[in-house]
Each structure stands twice: as structure tokens, then as C-alpha cells.
Amino acid sequence: MSSDTSGIVSSQAGAPAEELSAEAREVVAYYDALAPTYDADRFGNSYGAYLDGLERRALRRWLRGPRVLDLACGTGRFLDLASEGLDLSGKMVERARERWPGKRIHHAPAWSIPAAAGSYDSVFALHLFMHLHLGDLRRVLEECRRVLRPGGVMVFDFPNALRRRLVGYQATGWHAGTELMAGDLRMLGGGHWRLAASRGLALAPIHRLPHAARPAFMAAEVLLGRTPLKHLASYQLVKLEKLD
Ligand SMILES: C[S@@+](CC[C@H](N)C(=O)[O-])C[C@H]1O[C@@H](n2cnc3c(N)ncnc32)[C@H](O)[C@@H]1O
Structure with a gap:
């Protein structure tokens, strides 16, 4: 796929071009501008490394291969x-193509994956769902269901609505604007998925802790993020299995 400056994202040969909404264009403009500094800004500090470690650990455990799609892969x-x-x-x-020259990296919206039905064993999407309206989120889940084989695995994270309510946080705008409760997944998934596992991420306000204390907190988080305390974490990371 490729896009021109009007925000038209054209699919592979023969498929209809898709015009992006004003909001999707805003998201693209934001990440286009951020791309050169994204890795250093978001993950080049100890908080980023801490989150990356927690997410990576869960992905390694949960993903099934070998056909795995990183949806909204960012810089890779x-x-x-x-x-x-x-x-x-x-x-x-x-940037992702420069970093991973051997990989196939599609330029497309997450609700329109250029792959045949049943192409993947697993799909994961990190830090994507927080940007999507519920209608788009449903579309993305449905598209992931299409491209996954039966029994395939879908892993994603989302801001925890319960935690936000408890701390009185109110999101504004599209960036991290979508928050969910674990129970919302049943409604969004339309009965086509089984919740196979979940973890809480960022239970402690780690960015406020001294750097030296962070590794110890990460070890504690790995354990606490699996207990009922996970329901109080800032983010939830879930693994769904495709039922049908
Ligand atoms: C916060 S970054 C996360 C990147 C990567 N998953 C990571 O965790 O490092 C969000 C990414 O989602 C992409 N994105 C946002 N909306 C999208 C959509 N509708 N379809 C595909 N990608 C999208 C952005 O371009 C950006 O690269």
C-alpha cells in the first residue's frame, strides 16, 4: 500500500483505494513527525525500557508462530x-523497513490488512487500541479475526478505565483517548474470542521512582501484574484466542 498527501491509502493492485478520515490523517501526521525520534523519546529512557521489558516478556510467552503480524508496528x-x-x-x-530489511512491512490501516483469510497464527498490537474509536476498534478486531487461523492468538493492550476513574484522570483527544474495562472485551469481540490471559502493566507510578529502584519494581510488577491487583494497573495487556 502507499499513500499520497491527500490521505488516500491505496491498497494492493486492483483493490479499492481508501480515503482516511480527518482523525486518521491527524494520527498519521502525528506519527510521521514523531518517527525520527520515536525510539529515543519513548523507549530510550529507563521508563521506556521498563515497559518494553514487561511487554516483551508477555509477548514471548503468549505468541504462537511462525506466522506473526505486528499490527501498528511503528519503527519495528x-x-x-x-x-x-x-x-x-x-x-x-x-524506519521499520530500514531497521528490518528482510521483513515484509505493509503500509495500511489496521482495519484493512492486505492478507488472505487465515494467514497468521498470531497478531499483536501494542499501543494502538488507545488511539481508536470503539467503532474502529471493533473493525480492527473483526479484521484480525479474518486474518487469523482458527485458534489463532490476538494480543493487545489498552488503558485501564477503572484505574483512570480511581485516580480521576480524564483523557482528551485521540491520543490514548480510548480506555476500556476488561468486561468491554466481551461486547467488542461479539462472542468470537476467548480471553485466554491478561496482565496489568504499570501498576506503580514508575516514572516517579528513582532510577536505581526501578529494576526491583519491575520484578515486583511481573508478579503483581498477574494477581487480582492487575485490575488496578494503568494498562491491561490481554491475549484472546479466536473461537470461530
Ligand atoms: C504508540 S505507536 C506504537 C508502535 C509500536 N506498536 C510500539 O509499541 O512501539 C502507535 C502506532 O500506531 C500506528 N497507527 C495508528 N493508527 C493506526 C491505524 N489505524 N492503522 C495502523 N496503524 C496505526 C501509528 O502510526 C504508530 O506507529
């Missing part, structure tokens, strides 16, 4: 765990 942070990537930002895709 997790492409070592995937056989293919996809992203809507052309600049993010450029």
Missing part, C-alpha cells in the same frame, strides 16, 4: 517477534 520495536509488520504512518513504515 517488536519486529524481532514477528514475521511481518503493518503501520498506517508512511514514515514509521520507512
Whole structure:
């Protein structure tokens, strides 16, 4: 796929081009501008490394292979765990392709994956769902169901609505604007998925702790994020299995 400056994302040969909404274009413009500094800004500090470690640990445990799609792969942070990537930002895709020259990386919206039905054993999407309206989120889940084989695995994270309510946080705008409760997944998934596992991420306000204390907290988080305390964490990371 490729896109021109009007925000038209054209599919592979023969398929209809898709015009992006104003909001999707805003997201693309934001990530196009961020692409050159994304890795250093978001993951080049101890908080980023801490989150990356927690997410990576769960992905390693949960993903089934060998056909794995990293949906909204960004600059390719997790492409070592995937056989293919996809992203809507052309600049993010450029960087991911430079970093992973041997991988197939699609330039497309997450609700329109250029792959045949049943192409993947697993699909994962990190830090994507927080940007999507519920209608788009449903579309993305449905598209992932299409491209996964029966019994395939879908892994994603989302901001925890319960935690936000408890701390009185109110999101504004599309960036991390979508929050969910674990129970919302049943409604969004339409009965086509089984919740196979979940973890809480960022239970402690780690960015407020001294750097030296962070490794010890990470070890504690790995354990606490699996207990009922996970329901209080800032983010939830879930593994769904496709039922039908
Ligand atoms: C916060 S970054 C996360 C990147 C990567 N998953 C990671 O965790 O490092 C969000 C990514 O989602 C991509 N994105 C946002 N909306 C998208 C959509 N509708 N379809 C595909 N990618 C999208 C952005 O371009 C950006 O690269």
C-alpha cells in the first residue's frame, strides 16, 4: 500500500483505494513527525525500557508462530517477534523497513490488512487500541479475526478505565483517548474470542521512582501484574484466542 498527501491509502493492485478520515490523517501526521525520534523519546529512557521489558516478556510467552503480524508496528520495536509488520504512518513504515530489511512491512490501516483469510497464527498490537474509536476498534478486531487461523492468538493492550476513574484522570483527544474495562472485551469481540490471559502493566507510578529502584519494581510488577491487583494497573495487556 502507499499513500499520497491527500490521505488516500491505496491498497494492493486492483483493490479499492481508501480515503482516511480527518482523525486518521491527524494520527498519521502525528506519527510521521514523531518517527525520527520515536525510539529515543519513548523507549530510550529507563521508563521506556521498563515497559518494553514487561511487554516483551508477555509477548514471548503468549505468541504462537511462525506466522506473526505486528499490527501498528511503528519503527519495528517488536519486529524481532514477528514475521511481518503493518503501520498506517508512511514514515514509521520507512524506519521499520530500514531497521528490518528482510521483513515484509505493509503500509495500511489496521482495519484493512492486505492478507488472505487465515494467514497468521498470531497478531499483536501494542499501543494502538488507545488511539481508536470503539467503532474502529471493533473493525480492527473483526479484521484480525479474518486474518487469523482458527485458534489463532490476538494480543493487545489498552488503558485501564477503572484505574483512570480511581485516580480521576480524564483523557482528551485521540491520543490514548480510548480506555476500556476488561468486561468491554466481551461486547467488542461479539462472542468470537476467548480471553485466554491478561496482565496489568504499570501498576506503580514508575516514572516517579528513582532510577536505581526501578529494576526491583519491575520484578515486583511481573508478579503483581498477574494477581487480582492487575485490575488496578494503568494498562491491561490481554491475549484472546479466536473461537470461530
Ligand atoms: C504508540 S505507536 C506504537 C508502535 C509500536 N506498536 C510500539 O509499541 O512501539 C502507535 C502506532 O500506531 C500506528 N497507527 C495508528 N493508527 C493506526 C491505524 N489505524 N492503522 C495502523 N496503524 C496505526 C501509528 O502510526 C504508530 O506507529
